[in-house]
Amino acid sequence: MRGYRCSKADRDRARRLVERWRTIPYPIFRRLAFYAMAESDLYSPQESLGYLLADEEWWLWSIYVYREKFRLLEAIWPAVSDKDSDRLTAAILKGPPRMMYRSEIPEERFDGLAEREIWLLLSKLQAWGRQLTDKGAEYLRNLNQLHPEWRLAAGDRSEFTIWMEGGVGEPPVEKEGELIDLPDEAVLQRLATEKTDRRDDLAKWRRIVIEQPGRASRLLSSKAAVGSWPNDLWQAALEGFASEKRALKSGPVHRSSFTWSEYSL
Numbered sequence: 001m002r003g004y005r006c007s008k009a010d011r012d013r014a015r016r017l018v019e020r021w022r023t024i025p026y027p028i029f030r031r032l033a034f035y036a037m038a039e040s041d042l043y044s045p046q047e048s049l050g051y052l053l054a055d056e057e058w059w060l061w062s063i064y065v066y067r068e069k070f071r072l073l074e075a076i077w078p079a080v081s082d083k084d085s086d087r088l089t090a091a092i093l094k095g096p097p098r099m100m101y102r103s104e105i106p107e108e109r110f111d112g113l114a115e116r117e118i119w120l121l122l123s124k125l126q127a128w129g130r131q132l133t134d135k136g137a138e139y140l141r142n143l144n145q146l147h148p149e150w151r152l153a154a155g156d157r158s159e160f161t162i163w164m165e166g167g168v169g170e171p172p173v174e175k176e177g178e179l180i181d182l183p184d185e186a187v188l189q190r191l192a193t194e195k196t197d198r199r200d201d202l203a204k205w206r207r208i209v210i211e212q213p214g215r216a217s218r219l220l221s222s223k224a225a226v227g228s229w230p231n232d233l234w235q236a237a238l239e240g241f242a243s244e245k246r247a248l249k250s251g252p253v254h255r256s257s258f259t260w261s262e263y264s265l
Contacts (some may be wrong), residue, residue, distance in 0.1 A: 011042065014036070014040070014042055015042050015043075018032075018033050018036045018037075018042060018043075021033045021036075022051070027062065027064035027065055030059060030064075030065055030068075031064070031065050031068045033051065034051075034052070034065055034068035034069065034071070034072045035068055035071070035072075037051065037072055037075070037076075038068070038071045038072040038074075038075040038076075039071075039075070045076040045079040045080045045081075045084070046080065046081065046084055048072060048075075048076050049076055049080055049084050049087070049088060052069065052072060052073070053087070053088070053091055056097075057091045057094065058097070058100075060091055060092070060096075060121075061096035061097070061100055061117065062100070063161045066159065066160065066161050067159050067160055070124060070156070070159040071159075073121075073124070073125065073128075074124075074128050077125055077128050077130055078128065078129065078130050085130075085133055086133055089132070089133045089135055089136040090135075092118055092121045092122060092136070093118065093135065093136070093139055095114040095115075095117070095118050096114055096117055098110060101113065115143060115146075115147070116147075116150070118139070118143070119140065119143045119144075119147065119150055120152075120158055122136055122139065122140040122143075123140065123150075123152055124152070124158070124159075126140065127152060177204070177207060178204055179201075179204040179205060179207065179208055180204075180207060180208055180211065180212065184215070184218070184219060184222070187205075187208070187219060188219060188222060188223070191205060191219075191223075191230075191233055192228070198232070202232060202233070202236040203236075205233065205236050205237070206236050206237075206239060209236070209237050209239075216237060220234070220237060
């Protein structure tokens with residue numbers, strides 16, 4: 001909601017401050033500028049969209065302004081002109097720049113990650129009530145047919161690159177103990193399967209690490225023996241071992257579940 005309204009004097013001072021932020025080449029100040037544009041009427045939807053798509057649309061995809069980008073888009077999407085909606089759609093359909101992702105990611109993997117980001121943006125725009133452009137709607141239909149398992153998370157979870165949930169024990173994951181009941185060979189095969197989004201499998205793998213650390217070490221040794229070092233698998237293992245270590249020292253602890261970005265800048 002663009003809820004803040006200012007007097008002319010305050011408005012001029014506020015705008016000068018935001019303009020100052022826009023000259024500072026650090027993402028934190030771009031986040032502040034996006035927030036000001038989303039939560040006030042200091043800038044028109046056209047001006048805000050132009051700022052979002054600056055630098056060859058880099059900030060449309062940057063993880064450093066991920067949350068603020070979605071908040072700004074929700075604020076301006078219902079009000080942008082048809083011409084600007086076409087401009088935004090064209091930028092989305094181009095997808096994120098390859099140089100934004102790690103160079104060692106295979107092209108097939110990159111294509112899947114890029115499709116997921118395009119799908120997320122189009123799905124969020126559609127969820128905010130305004131009809132997509134014809135090209136955007138057609139592209140989204142095709143992606144939904146290719147990936148029927150993709151769903152927007154409840155609330156605004158999809159707008160964060162890292163999500164934490166607090167509570168006693170792990171956040172609920174459907175069939176969380178599934179991997180524990182499988183033989184080692186089946187677990188290794190499951191963990192070797194490439195997926196665009198395998199957060200649930202990693203949560204189930206952390207469950208093995210926490211409840212069966214000896215078995216987890218054996219499985220990791222098997223992966224290492226064949227030269228397999230998937231970053232997300234080893235990261236999840238480290239988190240699980242750390243949780244187990246804290247539990248041994250301190251008894252029951254407050255645990256969190258992390259979703260890590262697939263790429264870095």
